[in-house]
Amino acid sequence: MRIATLGPEGTFSHEAALKYDGKADLAFVNTIRDVFDMVSKGKAGLGIVPIENSIAGTVGQTLDFLMQFCLKIKAEEVLPINHYLVGFGAIGDIRHIYIHPQTFEQCELFIKKNMPKAEMIQTSSNGKSAEMLSKSKDKSKAAIIPKIAVDFYKLKVLKKDVQDNRFNVTRFFAISKDDAKKTGYDRTSIAVYPQVDRPGLLHEMLGHFAKNGINLTKIESRPSKGKLGDYIFYIDFQGHKSEKNVADALKKLEESAFVTLLGSYPRKY
Amino acid sequence: MRIATLGPEGTFSHEAALKYDGKADLAFVNTIRDVFDMVSKGKAGLGIVPIENSIAGTVGQTLDFLMQFCLKIKAEEVLPINHYLVGFGAIGDIRHIYIHPQTFEQCELFIKKNMPKAEMIQTSSNGKSAEMLSKSKDKSKAAIIPKIAVDFYKLKVLKKDVQDNRFNVTRFFAISKDDAKKTGYDRTSIAVYPQVDRPGLLHEMLGHFAKNGINLTKIESRPSKGKLGDYIFYIDFQGHKSEKNVADALKKLEESAFVTLLGSYPRKY
Numbered sequence: 001m002r003i004a005t006l007g008p009e010g011t012f013s014h015e016a017a018l019k020y021d022g023k024a025d026l027a028f029v030n031t032i033r034d035v036f037d038m039v040s041k042g043k044a045g046l047g048i049v050p051i052e053n054s055i056a057g058t059v060g061q062t063l064d065f066l067m068q069f070c071l072k073i074k075a076e077e078v079l080p081i082n083h084y085l086v087g088f089g090a091i092g093d094i095r096h097i098y099i100h101p102q103t104f105e106q107c108e109l110f111i112k113k114n115m116p117k118a119e120m121i122q123t124s125s126n127g128k129s130a131e132m133l134s135k136s137k138d139k140s141k142a143a144i145i146p147k148i149a150v151d152f153y154k155l156k157v158l159k160k161d162v163q164d165n166r167f168n169v170t171r172f173f174a175i176s177k178d179d180a181k182k183t184g185y186d187r188t189s190i191a192v193y194p195q196v197d198r199p200g201l202l203h204e205m206l207g208h209f210a211k212n213g214i215n216l217t218k219i220e221s222r223p224s225k226g227k228l229g230d231y232i233f234y235i236d237f238q239g240h241k242s243e244k245n246v247a248d249a250l251k252k253l254e255e256s257a258f259v260t261l262l263g264s265y266p267r268k269y
Numbered sequence: 270m271r272i273a274t275l276g277p278e279g280t281f282s283h284e285a286a287l288k289y290d291g292k293a294d295l296a297f298v299n300t301i302r303d304v305f306d307m308v309s310k311g312k313a314g315l316g317i318v319p320i321e322n323s324i325a326g327t328v329g330q331t332l333d334f335l336m337q338f339c340l341k342i343k344a345e346e347v348l349p350i351n352h353y354l355v356g357f358g359a360i361g362d363i364r365h366i367y368i369h370p371q372t373f374e375q376c377e378l379f380i381k382k383n384m385p386k387a388e389m390i391q392t393s394s395n396g397k398s399a400e401m402l403s404k405s406k407d408k409s410k411a412a413i414i415p416k417i418a419v420d421f422y423k424l425k426v427l428k429k430d431v432q433d434n435r436f437n438v439t440r441f442f443a444i445s446k447d448d449a450k451k452t453g454y455d456r457t458s459i460a461v462y463p464q465v466d467r468p469g470l471l472h473e474m475l476g477h478f479a480k481n482g483i484n485l486t487k488i489e490s491r492p493s494k495g496k497l498g499d500y501i502f503y504i505d506f507q508g509h510k511s512e513k514n515v516a517d518a519l520k521k522l523e524e525s526a527f528v529t530l531l532g533s534y535p536r537k538y
Contacts, residue, residue, distance in 0.1 A: 033377055054492040055333070060326025061374060101370060101393065105330060108302060122393045124370065169492075200479030202488065203472060210469030218500065219471065220489045223323040223438075231487065 002027055003174075004035045004044035010127030010149030016077050016172040017048040018148075030124075032061045036069045039175055046074065046176050053081065053170045055106055058220055062173065063234055066191075066262050073189055073263030075174035083107055083163045084147060086130070086155040089139030094118050098129040098143040107144055109164040118142075130155060179241075179263035186240040187217065189262040192233040193224060196256060202233070208252040209237060212245035240264040271296055272443075273304045273313035279396030279418030285346045285441040286317040287417075299393075301330045305338045308444055315343065315445050322350065322439045324375055327489055331442065332503055335460075335531050341448035342458055342532030350437040352376055353416060355399070355424040358408030363387050367398040367412040376413055378433040387411075399424060448510075448532035455509040456486065458531040461502040462493060465525060471502070477521040478506060481514035509533040 003021060006013035007028020017026055027044055029035055035047040049065075052058045066073070083103060087094060091114060098121050104111070111118065123129045130149035133141055142158065150157060180186075194201055209216060218236035239246040241264040253259050272290060275282035276297020286295055296313055298304055304316040318334075321327045335342070352372060356363060360383060367390050373380070380387065392398045399418035402410060411427065419426060449455070463470055478485060487505035508515040510533040522528050 031374075031377060052492070053329075055329065057327055057329025057332070057491055058489075060322075060324065063326070064324070105300075108300060120393070122391055124389070124391050197484075199482050199484040202485055203475040203479040206472040206475060210472040213468050215466075215468040216471055218490050219502075220327075221487050222326055223321070233488075 001025065001046060002044045003046045003048060004029055004038035005048040006030075006032070006035065006050075006125065008125065008127040008131060010130045010145065010152045011125050012079055012081065012146050012148075012170055013048055013050065013172070014127065015146060015148045016050075016079050016170075019077050019079065020046075020048060020075060020174055032059070032065060036065045036071060036175065039071055039177070040069050046174050047071075048077075048172055048174055051076075051171050051173045053102075053168070055165055055168055056102055060222065063191075063222060066175070067260060071175045071177060072179035073173045073265050074176040074178065074180050075265050076187070076268050077172045077174065078268050079170050079172065081106065081163065081168040081170050082147060082161050083144050084150050084157050085142060085144050085159040085162045086133065086150055087139070087142035087158050088137060088156065091115065091158055093139045094142045095140040096121055096142070098123050098132045098141070100124070100126050100129055103129070103144050106163045106165070106168060110162045180265045182240040182242050182264070183266045185267050186238070186264050187236055187267045188239055188241055188246060188264040189234070189236050190250070191260040191262060192235060192253060193258040194231075194233070194256060195258065201256065205233075205253055205257065208249040212249045214239055214245060214249055238267070270294065270315060271313045272315045272317060273298055273307035274317040275299075275301070275304065275319075275394065277394065277396040277400060279399045279414065279421045280394050281348055281350065281415055281417075281439055282317055282319060282441070283396065284415060284417045285319075285348050285439075288346050288348065289315075289317060289344065289443055301328070301334060305334045305340060305444065308340055308446070309338045315443050316340075317346075317441055317443055320345075320440050320442045322371070322437070324434055324437055325371055329491065332460075332491060335444070336529060340444045340446060342442045342534050343445040343447065343449050344443035344534050345456070345537050346441045346443065347537050348439050348441065350375065350432065350439050351416060351430050352413050352432045353419050353426050354411060354413050354428040354431045355402065355419055356408070356411035356427050357406060357425065360384065360427055362408045363411045364409040365390055365411070367392050367401045367410070369393070369395050369398055372398070372413050375432045375434070375437060379431045449534045451509040451511050451533070452535045454536050455507070455533050456505055456536045457508055457510055457515060457533040458503070458505050459519070460529040460531060461504060461522060462527040463500075463502070463525060464527065470525065474502075474522055474526065477518040481518045483508055483514060483518055507536070
């Protein structure tokens with residue numbers, strides 16, 4: 001199967017795609033919108049996109065595109081995020097670091113402590129950081145990249161695990177034209193756009209889940225593009241859309257809100 | 270008063286700082302962590318940091334640093350986000366665009382339609398995009414930047430309002446060692462870390478707000494750094510911590526969760 005994901009080779013998205021299907025035919029594209037576009041137009045059967053990182057939070061674009069493109073979540077994957085400092089000289093020689101801005105956020109303390117005078121050269125992806133360093137061969141240059149990029153570009157590791165937080169994971173969605181069948185250990189994601197605004201409405205809406213014994217695993221309000229303070233709620237909960245208690249909760253929810261089913265898929269945590 | 274904000278000159282953070290206090294002595298720093306650091310160490314009396322954008326969503330770092338640095342939210346500011354295409358030649362001449370990755374996200378459709386072959390040169394801030402373009406004077410180069418950067422660097426506008434969504438605003442927090450006194454039209458932000466995990470807990474917690482007639486304006490779950498699926502809830506609601514119904518709701522909430530008060534401050538929307 002053809003899978004679209006964020007490129008070039010050596011990104012965490014690349015790693016997530018391989019984790020989902022090690023034998024897939026991978027198509028590397030530049031933006032999250034491009035991944036959705038490929039799947040929507042049938043140029044790829046599946047797309048891999050990041051949805052949240054434990055440090056940086058939710059990837060807003062992915063949530064918005066799920067609504068816009070009418071695609072479904074077919075699976076989730078969770079990757080530990082470990083960063084590697086690579087280069088050609090010693091750490092003391094480093095003057096310039098190729099680095100993706102999100103990677104910088106995740107390694108800021110390490111860099112400030114160990115290479116306070118190094119200049120950051122911002123790149124558009126972790127794969128790009130590795131590619132640019134591998135072309136330079138200069139001892140004053142380094143990069144901070146994932147293991148998959150270290151291996152792909154055969155770079156020399158100066159220090160492993162340079163991320164500031166020991167716990168750093170990214171959750172990815174596999175998106176497709178259809179979601180997944182019930183396995184008995186599933187999660188469902190929905191978007192809820194309330195049709196009224198009054199104190200207690202969210203409490204009332206969540207009551208439909210509580211009454212049906214459904215455990216929520218994530219909730220997030222996002223401005224609905226209309227005005228600030230007018231929100232869409234993204235909610236993840238345990239269970240599959242084909243189960244009776246889930247169907248009952250969704251039916252009650254629809255009495256006071258527009259509800260979009262983003263997909264039911266097997267749980268990975 | 271000295272105010273720390275994200276630099277260099279010409280960023281939306283610069284504009285938000287001027288909106289808060291047009292006569293302030295501004296200190297421009299490189300990262301959100303640096304803003305918190307300046308205020309925490311008393312090197313600035315106030316800091317301006319982005320908290321959410323209507324397209325990109327919440328700035329996770331700002332939420333996390335509010336917890337880590339024990340600073341308070343003293344005010345909010347809401348800025349409309351309009352992007353300007355600037356350069357020295359015609360749109361048809363453009364081959365390279367200096368652009369911040371978030372600005373690219375917000376103008377991706379415009380760029381793909383009008384300059385599909387242009388190469389993106391990623392920068393670390395909108396102010397930097399303007400600075401780099403202003404040094405080049407090359408007709409094949411352009412930048413997409415805020416109005417404040419157009420004015421500061423006296424650049425030529427090729428097209429106004431090139432952002433893809435008509436509605437695009439960013440909300441900023443002014444952070445300080447203390448929050449604000451009651452005005453009668455206030456908002457309060459809290460972080461809630463539940464001490465148990467069972468279906469219906471969030472519903473139960475929100476019930477304390479509903480019973481006290483308090484309107485929630487934002488809710489977001491973020492992984493608590495411990496493990497994925499173990500969440501902290503960030504909640505904004507209408508009212509001031511000194512009001513009786515707010516104090517009552519918070520007291521009930523504390524029976525099943527650790528609650529951190531991030532600040533009470535005047536509402537701007």
